[in-house]
């Protein structure tokens with residue numbers, strides 16, 4: 001998974017990668033050359049008292065060091081840039097994919113997990129890549145080159161290396177194998193902490209109202225503790241690595257000095273060669289240590305890459321058509337729902353069965369039914385929040401599944417039951433569906449939505465700030481701003497999902513009268529619980545347990561539809577209902 005993710009997203013950066021590999025080669029070569037130079041200066045300059053030799057090769061050493069430093073800086077610079085670019089690209093890819101998801105896929109992953117995957121998971125992969133760019137080239141060359149050059153200095157002493165390298169390899173392998181499952185648990189627990197935190201922030205008012213602060217605190221503490229536990233376990237393993245490596249380094253240094261001293265005594269080796277050998281030993285062990293460090297990051301990055309790939313490979317269940325029908329020159333907005341069935345994924349029973357409904361331009365169609373009868377689900381089928389599992393939804397005679405999503409977005413304006421406003425200002429929210437709307441158009445929509453007075457009263461008017469989710473305005477004000485936002489969009493089909501529920505009776509009546517004027521030629525579908533909101537509709541559709549049990553005008557339904565009569569008489573007296 002990790003390899004695939006990197007192959008796909010690093011492909012555009014072949015040139016900077018080639019460049020940084022070249023720089024790494026240069027700086028590693030220089031690093032490897034320095035101990036040999038040093039040994040020469042000691043053996044051929046210092047020991048025989050040749051100052052000229054010391055000065056000449058001292059200058060060469062400085063030049064080689066400059067090359068090493070410059071190569072290193074360049075390589076790290078290009079590595080950091082490329083890794084950052086990779087992070088940006090993967091984040092964008094995940095974001096694009098999530099944007100295409102329908103309610104079904106969003107529900108499957110859950111918002112907190114999607115946020116962790118887009119931020120933390122991508123960052124883990126990015127960190128590994130940066131690490132790899134820094135070490136991938138230099139560590140193996142340093143290790144192999146170090147061994148070759150150490151052999152060049154003294155073959156018998158190199159026996160120490162034969163013992164050191166496998167010991168390091170095995171200890172690294174053991175630790176890395178145990179880390180992988182821990183890292184998976186760690187990312188999952190991070191998801192949980194995010195989920196609990198998010199729930200507690202969004203549900204803050206409910207928590208206060210029910211005085212559940214202590215319970216929620218304990219819930220967060222539990223999630224936090226679980227994340228800490230697994231992080232500590234992983235940390236312990238990591239902590240074990242460095243003392244192990246350091247012990248190996250120290251023992252091998254002692255062994256080299258011990259055996260080296262004997263070889264010098266026997267005249268089989270020079271003192272400069274011993275210093276060079278020690279330097280190479282350090283380089284080899286450092287290379288193994290750096291590689292270890294990188295390998296420690298690999299399991300976590302692999303888990304993260306899997307989680308990212310899972311998102312990238314998930315296809316939306318609401319697919320846009322392969323070849324959308326050409327955009328119609330004039331959309332009239334006639335809505336037909338023919339024998340529509342819908343079942344939520346995983347649910348046993350369908351929520352909607354064989355729904356038939358026709359709503360024409362210039363007409364107001366109302367949908368009424370008890371709680372949970374499927375009204376919101378029915379409206380969601382029109383803008384394709386979900387697709388029917390049977391039957392069809394047609395706009396101007398064309399199945400919505402064959403229409404270009406942009407055409408649907410332009411044609412259908414849904415005011416959801418729980419309206420959401422974005423952080424910004426009143427104006428940026430109102431222009432959400434039509435960025436080029438003029439201020440006059442915004443005010444006109446606000447007048448119709450009965451929201452102009454309250455916006456005028458806000459400091460800044462149209463430029464008054466709105467917080468994320470619209471939490472700095474009241475529920476009724478939020479509903480009216482959401483209605484105004486859809487009015488600014490001027491779609492051919494308006495879908496109001498219980499959008500007047502938070503309004504008092506007077507405002508509800510004023511709003512509907514203004515709406516009737518403003519949306520005169522459009523197709524209007526209103527879902528409502530309140531009978532007074534819908535009794536004047538051209539057509540009332542009565543839903544009961546996902547089926548249409550009656551269609552007609554108020555008076556007709558009062559006369560012959562028992563379900564409708566029950567709903568009406570639970571709210572109005574016989575005289576009021578007449």
Ligand SMILES: Nc1ncnc2c1ncn2[C@@H]1O[C@H](COP(=O)(O)OP(=O)(O)OP(=O)(O)O)[C@@H](O)[C@H]1O
Pocket residue numbers: 107344345347351369370371372373374375376377378417498
């Ligand atoms: N995401 C979902 N997954 C599974 N079942 C769902 C989902 N959303 C809604 N349902 C179920 O579908 C049924 C219809 O829900 P829907 O929201 O359409 O009803 P409604 O008539 O709009 O209700 P209300 O008047 O309370 O808003 C309910 O029984 C509900 O439990």
